[in-house]
Amino acid sequence: MAIAVHRQWLPTVRSLSWGWTVASLLFVGLLSIPLFVVVVGAFAPAGAEWDHVSSTLLPEYLRHTAVLALAAGSLALVLGLGTAWLVAMCDFPLRGFFRWALVLPLAVPAYMAAYTYAGMLSVTGPVQRLIRATVPGAQDSFMYWHVMRIEVVAVIFGLVLYPYIFLLVRALFEHRSGRALEAARLLGRGPWSVFFRIAVPLARPALAAGLALVLMEILNDYGAVTYYGVTTFTTGIFRSWFSLGDLDTAIRLSALLMLAVLLVLGLERWQRGAARYDEGASGPPVSRYPLRGASAAGAIAFCALPLVLGFILPVAQLAFWTAEVASTLADPRFLRLARNSFLLALGASVLCVSIAVVIAYGARLDRGPLTRSAGKLALLGYSIPGAVVAVGVLVAVLAVGRLFEGGAALLVTGSVVALMFGYLVRFMAVGYLSVEAGFTRIGQNLPAASRVLGAPPLRTLARIELPLLRRALLAAGTLVFIDVLKELPLTLILRPFNFDTLATRAFQLASDEQVAQSAPAALLVIVTAGLVVGVLHRSFEQEAGT
Amino acid sequence: MIKSNGSQPVLTIDGLVKRYTRGALPAVADVGFTVAPGEVMAVVGESGCGKTTLLRLVAGLEIPDAGEIAVAGRTVSGAGSWVPPERRGVGMVFQDFALFPHMTTLENVVYGLGSIPRAERRGRAEEMLELVALTDYAGRYPHQLSGGQQQRVALARALAPQPKLLLLDEPFSNLDTALKRNLREELADILRRTGTTALLVVHDAEDVLALADRAVVMRSGVMVQEGAPDFLYRRPRNEYVAHFFGETNVLAGQVCPGGFETALGHVACAAAAACRGAVRLCLRPEDLQIVAGEGGGQAAIVQRVRYAGTRRRVLVALENSDHMPCAALMVEAGPGLPLSEGDRVFVRPKPDAVHVLTAD
Numbered sequence: 031m032a033i034a035v036h037r038q039w040l041p042t043v044r045s046l047s048w049g050w051t052v053a054s055l056l057f058v059g060l061l062s063i064p065l066f067v068v069v070v071g072a073f074a075p076a077g078a079e080w081d082h083v084s085s086t087l088l089p090e091y092l093r094h095t096a097v098l099a100l101a102a103g104s105l106a107l108v109l110g111l112g113t114a115w116l117v118a119m120c121d122f123p124l125r126g127f128f129r130w131a132l133v134l135p136l137a138v139p140a141y142m143a144a145y146t147y148a149g150m151l152s153v154t155g156p157v158q159r160l161i162r163a164t165v166p167g168a169q170d171s172f173m174y175w176h177v178m179r180i181e182v183v184a185v186i187f188g189l190v191l192y193p194y195i196f197l198l199v200r201a202l203f204e205h206r207s208g209r210a211l212e213a214a215r216l217l218g219r220g221p222w223s224v225f226f227r228i229a230v231p232l233a234r235p236a237l238a239a240g241l242a243l244v245l246m247e248i249l250n251d252y253g254a255v256t257y258y259g260v261t262t263f264t265t266g267i268f269r270s271w272f273s274l275g276d277l278d279t280a281i282r283l284s285a286l287l288m289l290a291v292l293l294v295l296g297l298e299r300w301q302r303g304a305a306r307y308d309e310g311a312s313g314p315p316v317s318r319y320p321l322r323g324a325s326a327a328g329a330i331a332f333c334a335l336p337l338v339l340g341f342i343l344p345v346a347q348l349a350f351w352t353a354e355v356a357s358t359l360a361d362p363r364f365l366r367l368a369r370n371s372f373l374l375a376l377g378a379s380v381l382c383v384s385i386a387v388v389i390a391y392g393a394r395l396d397r398g399p400l401t402r403s404a405g406k407l408a409l410l411g412y413s414i415p416g417a418v419v420a421v422g423v424l425v426a427v428l429a430v431g432r433l434f435e436g437g438a439a440l441l442v443t444g445s446v447v448a449l450m451f452g453y454l455v456r457f458m459a460v461g462y463l464s465v466e467a468g469f470t471r472i473g474q475n476l477p478a479a480s481r482v483l484g485a486p487p488l489r490t491l492a493r494i495e496l497p498l499l500r501r502a503l504l505a506a507g508t509l510v511f512i513d514v515l516k517e518l519p520l521t522l523i524l525r526p527f528n529f530d531t532l533a534t535r536a537f538q539l540a541s542d543e544q545v546a547q548s549a550p551a552a553l554l555v556i557v558t559a560g561l562v563v564g565v566l567h568r569s570f571e572q573e574a575g576t
Numbered sequence: 577m578i579k580s581n582g583s584q585p586v587l588t589i590d591g592l593v594k595r596y597t598r599g600a601l602p603a604v605a606d607v608g609f610t611v612a613p614g615e616v617m618a619v620v621g622e623s624g625c626g627k628t629t630l631l632r633l634v635a636g637l638e639i640p641d642a643g644e645i646a647v648a649g650r651t652v653s654g655a656g657s658w659v660p661p662e663r664r665g666v667g668m669v670f671q672d673f674a675l676f677p678h679m680t681t682l683e684n685v686v687y688g689l690g691s692i693p694r695a696e697r698r699g700r701a702e703e704m705l706e707l708v709a710l711t712d713y714a715g716r717y718p719h720q721l722s723g724g725q726q727q728r729v730a731l732a733r734a735l736a737p738q739p740k741l742l743l744l745d746e747p748f749s750n751l752d753t754a755l756k757r758n759l760r761e762e763l764a765d766i767l768r769r770t771g772t773t774a775l776l777v778v779h780d781a782e783d784v785l786a787l788a789d790r791a792v793v794m795r796s797g798v799m800v801q802e803g804a805p806d807f808l809y810r811r812p813r814n815e816y817v818a819h820f821f822g823e824t825n826v827l828a829g830q831v832c833p834g835g836f837e838t839a840l841g842h843v844a845c846a847a848a849a850a851c852r853g854a855v856r857l858c859l860r861p862e863d864l865q866i867v868a869g870e871g872g873g874q875a876a877i878v879q880r881v882r883y884a885g886t887r888r889r890v891l892v893a894l895e896n897s898d899h900m901p902c903a904a905l906m907v908e909a910g911p912g913l914p915l916s917e918g919d920r921v922f923v924r925p926k927p928d929a930v931h932v933l934t935a936d
Contacts, residue, residue: 325699478637479674483688484737493687497678 054392064422072285085308105188110195118203135340137560141253189340194239252519379510386461412459416520468502585610618788635778636661667739675718863929873922
């Protein structure tokens with residue numbers, strides 16, 4: 031039967047919930063301006079300064095970035111894969127504790143861990159003092175070891191970033207490939223063979239995804255590398271803008287850094303190939319290898335290592351310093367700082383989640399290709415380093431300023447508006463993904479039932495979707511909250527004059543060799559983030575369990 | 577435009593087309609039919625035949641690529657207009673019931689009563705709960721109800737705003753068989769008592785026979801046949817419809833004077849005069865009979881006997897079926913004759929029982 035299909039554009043277009051679609055696209059458009067600006071700016075004719083940077087500094091940036099990526103990435107892989115395998119597939123004392131505690135290093139921003147290690151390992155620090163006091167002959171001056179080196183930064187990155195890999199691989203072992211691992215055991219394979227022949231190949235997509243996250247964090251970092259004097263793209267961007275006032279070079283470096291990120295993402299995609307992250311059937315829990323005696327002790331030691339070095343030691347050092355400067359805690363300046371940070375993070379998370387709801391609901395109502403790809407565009411900011419986003423926002427704001435001359439521009443640059451906008455660009459993905467996942471869990475039928483019962487989209491959103499999204503919104507808001515609390519490079523570039531957050535204050539005090547004074551701010555950030563990471567991890571587990 | 581005549585249909589569908597991906601086969605292709613006031617119309621077919629898509633198009637949950645839909649004489653889709661689901665005046669019972677989990681039974685029912693004065697909403701909702709015999713469960717949340725109760729809440733919620741048309745998407749697929757039979761009777765009763773016009777999507781012929789006044793059979797997005805359930809049962813157009821409405825035997829036949837030549841020998845049929853050459857014939861199990869002696873029947877061996885109450889379904893293999901390929905036949909037998917596996921029996925069609933399948 032031949033059927034003539036006339037694509038009737040008029041009814042299709044009219045049927046869209048116009049307001050939502052427009053709002054959704056508008057927000058996405060607004061959020062992608064900074065990235066667009068960087069890309070466009072990179073094609074402008076280069077100045078003399080750029081020639082100097084590209085010939086002398088760029089090779090060094092590249093070399094340092096490669097060393098960090100390689101060393102920290104390998105360490106994170108070994109730690110993440112090893113701990114995930116032990117916790118998911120082996121039974122040993124303290125397994126249940128390690129299962130959630132191994133996530134904790136995520137709460138420690140790399141730059142804060144970097145300050146503590148610089149303190150602990152410095153020539154006058156406790157470690158070297160202990161060695162000089164106990165090891166004979168270590169008193170000789172040439173045994174004094176200089177801590178400020180790139181290898182140390184790489185190790186610190188590995189120690190605080192491995193949980194990305196740990197979380198993804200653990201979930202894979204526990205839920206998705208559990209049956210395959212059991213089948214391999216039943217076929218008579220020993221644990222090492224199962225690990226290398228089955229588990230590692232199965233885990234490859236998760237390993238790659240986790241590694242991509244680790245690398246993006248490394249590319250994003252400014253605080254740790256600059257403290258250790260390691261020059262990278264981000265330090266280059268800061269040097270160009272703050273020391274030389276050379277925005278063009280900053281844009282160019284930003285574009286290159288963006289290219290590096292896209293390369294990482296592309297490699298991850300490419301290696302993932304046909305492997306997909308679909309929700310596997312979650313049957314009974316996987317049977318685990320019981321470990322006893324020496325092997326149990328070995329497992330405990332392997333899990334304890336990253337936990338102690340990546341969380342307990344840095345936090346202990348910060349707590350020690352905080353105790354030293356305890357008198358400053360009641361200082362109104364510190365309290366104002368804390369209030370600034372928390373209000374800013376709260377505002378950003380509320381705004382971010384609200385906009386995420388608008389974008390995601392627009393896509394949900396429309397389901398057309400346009401809004402759907404718009405949603406994806408909104409995610410891009412999260413993979414782009416904070417410094418790059420900041421440069422993009424800066425250029426956009428300056429352009430707007432030139433349009434209005436004076437007053438209006440000052441309103442933007444002189445207030446937290448630009449900073450808030452930067453946070454939204456950078457962290458929209460965090461809010462959006464949680465909200466979208468929440469919508470997906472609700473399904474299409476409940477809103478459809480509401481619509482058929484006479485409730486238009488807005489009423490359906492308010493009465494049905496939002497009440498059911500409550501948990502997802504809370505989770506999204508909390509994640510954005512801690513991300514903003516920890517954020518450093520973007521805040522440093524976009525904050526108004528004389529405006530400080532816990533993160534920027536900690537950074538500045540540490541840079542001014544007042545590392546003990548920086549500890550209370552750092553500790554407050556880590557404790558807050560740690561609580562949130564712990565609580566969220568628990569509640570997600572419970573949700574998955576029911 | 578859809579023309580309206582004297583007794584206006586509650587639902588008119590004309591030339592409806594929906595494809596989900598450009599270039600792919602349409603999920604619904606050129607479907608059109610009407611539903612009269614008070615009528616219960618069923619849409620049936622195997623899973624993936626487009627019947628649920630059709631229902632969602634009527635509800636306004638999907639946008640058609642072509643064609644028109646009119647509810648109670650008002651065009652809700654097509655001819656340049658499209659009315660969103662909340663303004664179509666249709667009710668819908670979803671396959672998974674789609675009860676709002678954060679609202680009580682009563683709140684669920686009240687939700688759709690936005691158009692009546694606030695003071696009257698509660699009373700109306702309570703009436704509806706009485707109709708489905710759930711008055712005592714008004715304060716419960718959906719997860720505290722059984723599957724059957726949830727379905728009744730969904731029905732009460734959909735009927736509360738007094739929709740012009742009620743849509744039911746596989747209303748029994750989430751219920752177990754024992755429960756299903758009771759609920760089917762209850763649903764039929766409620767639809768009759770409220771005089772509801774309904775469009776019902778089901779995949780089980782039994783549901784059609786028990787509930788529907790008329791049915792549309794769909795396959796691969798296309799309407800295969802439309803008619804009253806007993807008509808579809810007795811006069812299927814093709815093998816798909818025949819099999820859909822219960823067990824059936826399909827025989828190849830050659831036209832000969834006064835009937836057809838088949839594996840069962842000569843079968844008399846008045847319709848043969850209008851046919852030519854090779855045909856396919858449909859014979860229900862009850863259209864065949866087993867006779868003990870050689871009374872003009874075809875010899876066969878009993879393969880299997882299945883009891884269904886007092887009647888029996890007997891699978892037989894024809895002995896001499898070389899000249900016409902026909903492996904086995906399903907025959908219905910009454911309680912009289914003793915039958916067991918391996919018995920040699922004789923099978924013959926009842927007079928004028930054979931039906932010619934006219935389409936593929």
